[in-house]
Amino acid sequence: MNKFQNLSSCTAFLAGKNATVDGSTMIARNEDAGGGVNAKRFVVVNPQDQPSEYISTFNQFRVKLPDHPLRYTATPNADISDGVWGESGINTDNVAMSSTETEFTNTTMLGLDPLVADGIGEEAMLTCVLPYIHSAREGVKRLGELVTNFGTCESNGIAFSDSEEVWYFETVGGHHWAAERIPDDSYAVAPNQTGIQEIDFNDAEHFMYSDDLKEFAESHHLNKARKGFNFRDIFGEDVQADHYYNTPRVWYGQKMFNPEIEQDPESRTMPFTRVADHLISVEDIALFLSSHYQGTEFDPYGQTGTEESRHRYRPIGMNRNQEMHILQIRPNFPAEQAAIHWLAEGVNEFNAPVPFFANCTDTPANFKNTPLRTTTESFYWLNKLVAMLADPFFAEHDLEAMTAVSESRKFGFANGRAAVAAADAEFKNISKDRLTDWHNQVNEKVANTITENVKDLLHQLLLMRAEKMVPTFEKGGEL
Numbered sequence: 001m002n003k004f005q006n007l008s009s010c011t012a013f014l015a016g017k018n019a020t021v022d023g024s025t026m027i028a029r030n031e032d033a034g035g036g037v038n039a040k041r042f043v044v045v046n047p048q049d050q051p052s053e054y055i056s057t058f059n060q061f062r063v064k065l066p067d068h069p070l071r072y073t074a075t076p077n078a079d080i081s082d083g084v085w086g087e088s089g090i091n092t093d094n095v096a097m098s099s100t101e102t103e104f105t106n107t108t109m110l111g112l113d114p115l116v117a118d119g120i121g122e123e124a125m126l127t128c129v130l131p132y133i134h135s136a137r138e139g140v141k142r143l144g145e146l147v148t149n150f151g152t153c154e155s156n157g158i159a160f161s162d163s164e165e166v167w168y169f170e171t172v173g174g175h176h177w178a179a180e181r182i183p184d185d186s187y188a189v190a191p192n193q194t195g196i197q198e199i200d201f202n203d204a205e206h207f208m209y210s211d212d213l214k215e216f217a218e219s220h221h222l223n224k225a226r227k228g229f230n231f232r233d234i235f236g237e238d239v240q241a242d243h244y245y246n247t248p249r250v251w252y253g254q255k256m257f258n259p260e261i262e263q264d265p266e267s268r269t270m271p272f273t274r275v276a277d278h279l280i281s282v283e284d285i286a287l288f289l290s291s292h293y294q295g296t297e298f299d300p301y302g303q304t305g306t307e308e309s310r311h312r313y314r315p316i317g318m319n320r321n322q323e324m325h326i327l328q329i330r331p332n333f334p335a336e337q338a339a340i341h342w343l344a345e346g347v348n349e350f351n352a353p354v355p356f357f358a359n360c361t362d363t364p365a366n367f368k369n370t371p372l373r374t375t376t377e378s379f380y381w382l383n384k385l386v387a388m389l390a391d392p393f394f395a396e397h398d399l400e401a402m403t404a405v406s407e408s409r410k411f412g413f414a415n416g417r418a419a420v421a422a423a424d425a426e427f428k429n430i431s432k433d434r435l436t437d438w439h440n441q442v443n444e445k446v447a448n449t450i451t452e453n454v455k456d457l458l459h460q461l462l463l464m465r466a467e468k469m470v471p472t473f474e475k476g477g478e479l
Contacts, residue, residue: 021280027160056121057081058124
C-alpha cells in the first residue's frame with residue numbers, strides 16, 4: 001500500500017439548495033485523524049500570506065501557484081512540520097471546499113494507474129485550489145487539472161459548493177477522476193468509499209471527469225457491466241471491511257433522513273444521493289456527524305443488543321473526531337453576508353458547532369492558537385478534555401452527566417443561531433468599509449460565549465467525576 005494513503009478516515013455530507021430549509025447549499029465533514037489526536041486550528045489566510053509556490057513538507061509535491069489569490073478560511077494542523085492539511089474553508093467569492101474524504105481504489109486500477117508518491121494529496125489540496133476558484137465548477141476543473149498533470153498520492157473525495165451548485169469529486173488511481181453535481185433536491189453521504197455511481201457522458205451539466213476516463217476503462221476492460229458506466233463498481237473497492245467500516249454510516253445517514261426506507265447496513269448498493277423526507281438544517285447535519293447509531297443495537301453507548309453488536313460497526317461520532325465543519329452558503333443575502341463556516345472541535349458527541357461569518361480577516365485567539373500540549377485556553381483542547389471526562393459517564397449511562405452534556409450542546413446550538421440572527425438584523429446598518437472588522441467582532445463574541453459555556457461544562461464534569469474516584473470514603477458524623 002502507498003505509504004501516504006489512509007492517514008485519516010472521515011465522514012462527509014452534502015446537500016443541494018433545494019434540499020435545505022432555507023435554500024442554502026451545504027457541504028460538511030468530520031475530520032477524523034488516526035491516533036486520536038491531530039490538533040487543529042481555525043485561521044484566515046490573507047492574500048499576502050499565500051505562497052507563490054507550494055512545496056509540501058509531507059511528500060515533496062511542488063507547484064507554482066497563480067497570482068492574485070483570494071482570502072479564505074481554513075482549518076490547518078497545529079503542527080505543520082508534516083504538511084498544512086488546510087482541510088476546509090470558504091473564500092471571498094463564497095466558494096466552499098472540504099478536502100478530503102479518504103477513499104480506496106481497487107487493486108486492478110492501482111496496477112494500471114499507480115498512485116504517485118509526490119503527487120498532490122489531501123495535505124495540499126485546499127491551499128492549492130480554494131484561493132484561485134470563483135465557483136464550485138471551477139474548483140472541480142482546477143483540481144482535475146492538478147490531478148491529471150501531477151498525479152495524486154491518495155484516493156480521495158473532495159466537496160465543492162457555491163450559492164447554486166454542490167459537486168463531489170473523486171480520484172481513482174494516480175491520474176483519473178470524476179465529479180458529480182449533487183442534484184439540487186438531494187443529499188449525499190460519503191464514508192471512505194467510492195460513491196459516484198452511473199456517469200452520463202452526455203450530461204456536462206452534472207458530470208465532469210478526466211479526459212480519457214471512459215477510453216481508459218474500455219481499453220483495459222474494466223467495466224464488467226453489460227450496459228452503463230458505474231464509477232463506483234468499476235474503480236472502487238468492495239472488501240469485507242467496507243461492510244463494517246463504511247456502508248453502515250451511509251445506512252444510518254439515510255435512516256435519519258429517509259426513515260421510511262428499509263435497508264441493510266452492510267449493503268454496497270445503497271444510492272449515493274437521495275431526496276430526504278424533510279428539508280435539512282445545519283442542526284440536522286451536525287447531529288448526523290455526531291451520531292453513533294443511537295436507537296439501534298449498534299450504539300456503542302447503548303443498552304440494547306449484545307456486546308458484539310454494539311461494537312460491530314464504525315460510528316460517525318467517535319474518538320478520532322478532530323473537527324467538524326459545515327460550510328453554508330445562504331441565499332437571499334448580499335454576498336458579503338452569505339457564507340458561514342460552522343466549526344466544532346474535538347469529539348462530536350459532546351460539542352456543538354460555532355458559526356463564523358467567513359467574510360472576516362481574523363479568528364479568535366483560542367481558535368487560531370492551538371499549542372501542541374493540552375490547555376483550556378485552546379478551544380480544541382478544551383473540547384478534547386470535555387470528551388475525555390464525558391465518555392465514561394455515557395458508558396455508565398449516568399443521567400446527570402449526560403443531561404449536562406445535552407444542555408451544553410443545546411446552549412451552543414441556540415446561541416449560535418441567536419448570533420447569526422442578530423448579525424443578519426444588524427448587517428444593513430454596517431458600512432462596507434467596516435464590514436470585515438465587524439464580522440471579526442461578531443465572530444469573537446459568539447466564540448467567547450460558547451467557549452465559556454464549554455468551560456462551565458468541563459467544571460461540572462470534573463466535579464461529578466471526582467465523586468466517582470475509586471478511593472472514596474464517606475465522612476463520619478463528627479468529621
